[in-house]
Amino acid sequence: MDHHSEDFERMKADLHEKGYQEKDVTITSGKAMVFGTLCALPFVIVFGLLYRFLLIERAFLLEVNGIAFYVMFIAIIAVSVVIHELLHGIGWAVASGKGWNVVQFNINAMMPSCACKAVLAKRAYLAGVLTPFIVLGFGSVLFIYIYPGTVSLLTMMVNFISAGADLMIAFQVLKERDGLIADHPTEAGYIHLYRAPHDGKTCL
Secondary structure (H helix, E strand, O other), X not given: XXXXXXXHHHHHHHHXXXXXXXXXXXXXXXXXXXXXXXXXHHHHHHHHHHHHHHHHHHOEOOOOOOHHHHHHHHXXXXXXXXXXXXXXXXHHHHHHOOHHXXXXXXEEOOXXXXXXXXXXXXXXXXXXXXXXXXXXXXXXXXXXXXXXXXXXHHHHHHHHHHOHHHHHHHHHHHHOOOOEEEEOOOOEEXXXXXXXXXXXXXXX
């Protein structure tokens, strides 16, 4: 167990001593990819259709195929993923009020990831989860409107699909009753920490 996981377990133990119970809301990376893609598809379809019917006449279409296309596509993914994780960090750094001290960047299977080390209220946690979706997702919609074409279309698709798992996690967080949210340091998802209802109310 690395020191980040040890800190995570220690934090949970401290909250358990204070009377909090926990609910594990994590999923495997494979499931996050599949269900996240399903969550993102409506955005990809809607904005893809708007591009096809409203913007295609002035689109800058690149005549690339074969290996050149894949190199371009991989480059878009690489840049988008790095910015995506950085935006998670910025969201949590700002929403927590504690700056970069609460942000942890990792490299897993050659891919960057970001986790929040602080236990946050629902709203603050959601701010970090949804920052890439809002900034990159709708930023790429603006990009595709200003400069329609092959690059902007692929960028829009990548950014929404990358944020699909974040959307799925955000929907889960919104369904939680009052409590605290601890981002899992290594897996997709979080731990919901709450106190058992007392006299019909949940106490914090």
